[in-house]
Amino acid sequence: MSGSTTEKAGRSGLALRLSGALHRRLTLPPRPAGGVWFFVILAIAALVLAPVLALLWQASRGSVTLWSHLMGSVLPHALGQTLILMGGVGVLVALSGTLLAWAVTAWDFRGRRLLEWGLLLPLAVPTYIVAYAYLDLLHPIGPVQEFLRQMLGYTSPRQFRLPDLRSMPGAIVLLSLVLFPYVYLPVRAMFMTQAANLLEVSRTLGLSRRQAFWRVAVPSARPAIAVGVSLALMEVLNDIGASEFLGVRSLTISVYTTWVTRSDLPGAAQIALAMLLLVVALVSLERWARRNQRYSVNAQRARMIEPLLIRGPRAWGMFALAALPMVFGFLIPAGYLAAEAVQRFHTAGLSPQLLREAGNSFTISALATLAVLICGVIIACGARLFPSHALQIAQRISGLGYAMPGTVLAIGILTVSAGFDRSLDAAMQSWFGVSTGLLLIGSGMALGYAYLVRFLGIASGSTEAGLTRFPRSYDHAARSMGRSAAGTVFSLHLPLSRSAIAAGGLLVFVDCMKELSATLLLRPLNFETLATHLYGEAARGTYEEASIAALAIVAVGILPVILLARVGGQARRRAS
Structure with a gap:
């Protein structure tokens, strides 16, 4: 009897403990999935979001009079110029990129293999370097116009000169020569995966090859x-x-002029806010334009497009026409820079200042790339290990910086860094009587912070793409064998996605080397990079002084082009 009573008492005590545990579980807030991973990813997303909030705060500090001045005299002209430039470049890159992608996909002619990767080469030349090169080439006393005057029998620029390149049409054409690969690359990938059945059906319905391109290939x-x-x-x-x-x-x-020349940071923040709204409108318009666009191919039944073989004068004409963007967008400016760099090296050699600037560029780009890769891997792996709505939002926030122009980002970074420097300096003086000064801004850490925010989306996106190539059952198997989250990342995620991570790191490093706008505004005093050196020499009109720096940036920019060409070759072989 006593044993039965003891057993009942034990059961009732166990029931009370279970009910108490259940009550605590229901009343206490649930722990977020991922624990430390969740808070680390949240902190990284906060670092990305902080400059945006700081920009809004800085813009709100401007007076009503300043707003009226900007709205009446500055913004209308600047916004009109920007919209005209964007509209012209958008039309040209859409036409040229789409037509070139179709030419190297639907036709087989001599030189086609060269064009497949050669049309990617303009990506290696930043826009400011192309403008720098052509301004010197087409200067009234430059080599092109001097040659034309000698051919035509003129002796001075007053007798004969070409139209000035410093104009809106000149800017539209030059920027389009550099930026058309942004359209060529994804459209060519789309054409390569397009089923030949669709085009064959359109041909049987009476459409010519040109009509099939405009009515079937382009819409898809x-x-x-x-x-x-x-x-x-x-x-x-x-x-x-x-x-x-x-x-x-x-x-x-x-x-830039409002901030640097007029020393008006709130006014610059207000203009930057208008730019940010323009970016949001642009992204929204792009998503709205393709909201109902879906395209899929049955991999088991579909045949890829078979290029039509052409030979003779028509083939040579198509090659010459398709090669023009490559010639004017890369070969001419790169050849000019190489010739000027060789001449400059023979006359003056490599100056210690240029070597120091190259070291600055390499050091800060390498450190920023390392930080970006670490944060990108944490975000991608954490979101995969602990899928949740909150982590998905944090992952999307971490990629916002890539859509923000460098000048917009620089104002937000400056506000955040200056606030941190002031708070730290006040605390150190109050506690220890030591002044830390401008720790972030003066050391270049603010510039590294800008690189982190700007290019974090590349690292996290490339890592996520590498992780999607293997199923989640691998993760479950690793966790069931006792691996922790960190152990799963180091033993499984990193080895399987190392090629994607390396590719993302290469892209980030090259983008850091080429970045001008944020570097120009956030670099410390007496700290110059190859990009800012080139900008300064071009602004002074001493183009020959910056040829070696420009050629070095172009040489580094070729590395991701080689990577893209290799990836494209592998995709073509898989498609065939």
């Missing part, structure tokens, strides 16, 4: 065209060097 490639054009227009909005060199007063130039 509209999502890729929209994505490529939006990326190109974001680069136009981010550009500062080419627009200034070519005399186009865009919103980016207005931000």
Whole structure:
């Protein structure tokens, strides 16, 4: 009897403990999935979001009089110039990128293999370097116009000169020569995966090959065209060097002059806010344009497009026409820079200042790339290990910086860094009597912070793409064998996605080396990079002094082009 009573008492005590645990579980807030991973990813997303909030705060500090002045005299002209530039570049890159992608996909002619990767080469040349090169080449006393005057029998620029390149049409053409690969690359990938059955059915319905292109191929490639054009227009909005060199007063130039020349940070923040709204409108328009566009191919039954073989004069004519963007967008400016760099090296050699600037560029780009890769891997792997709505939002926030122009980002970064420096300096003086000064801004950490926010989306996106190649059952198997989350990342995620991570790191490093707008505004005193050195020499009109720096940037920019060409070759072999 006593044993039965003891057993009942034990059961009742166990029931009470279970009910108490259940009550605590129901009353206490649930722990977020992922624990430490969740808070680390949240902190990284907060670092990305902080400059945007700081920009809004800085813009709100401007007076009503300042707003009226900007709305009446600065914004209308700058916004009009920016919209005209973006509209012209958008039309040209959409036409040229789509037509070139179709030419190397639907036709087989001599030199086609060369064009497949050669049309990617303009990506290696930043827009400000192309403008810098052509301004010197086409100068009234430059080599091109001097040669034309000698051929025509003229002796001075007053007798004969070409139209000035410093104009809106000149800026539209030069920027389009550099940015058309943003459309060419995704559209060509779309054409390569397009089923030949669709074109054959259209031909049986009486359409010519040209009509099939406009009525079947182009509509199915509209999502890729929209994505490529939006990326190109974001680069136009981010550009500062080419627009200034070519005399186009865009919103980016207005931000720079308002901040640096007039020392009006709230006014610059207000113009930057208008740029941010333009980016949001651009992204929204791109998504709205392809909201109902869906395209899929049955991999088991579909046949890829078989290029039509052409030979003779028609083939040579098509090669010459398709090669023009490659010639004018890469070969001419790169050849000019190489010739000028060799001449400059023979006359003056490599100056210690240039070597120091190259070291600055490499060091800060390498450190920023390392930080970006670490944060990108944490975000991608954490979101995969602990899928939740909150982490998905944090992952999307972490990619916002890539859509923000460098000048917009620089104002937000400056506000955040200055606030941190002031708070830290006040605390150190109060506690220890030591002044830390401008720790972030003066050391270059603010510039590294800008690189982190700007290019974090590349690292997290490439890592996520690498992780999607293997199923989640691998993760479950690793966790069931006792691996922790960190152990799963180091033993499984990193080895399987190392090629994607390396590719993302290469892209980030090259983008850091080429970045001008944020570097120009956030670099410490007496700290110059190859990009800022080139900008300074071009602004002074001493183009020959910056040829070696420009050629070095182009040489580094070729590396991701080689990577893209290899990836494209592998995709073509898989498709065939």
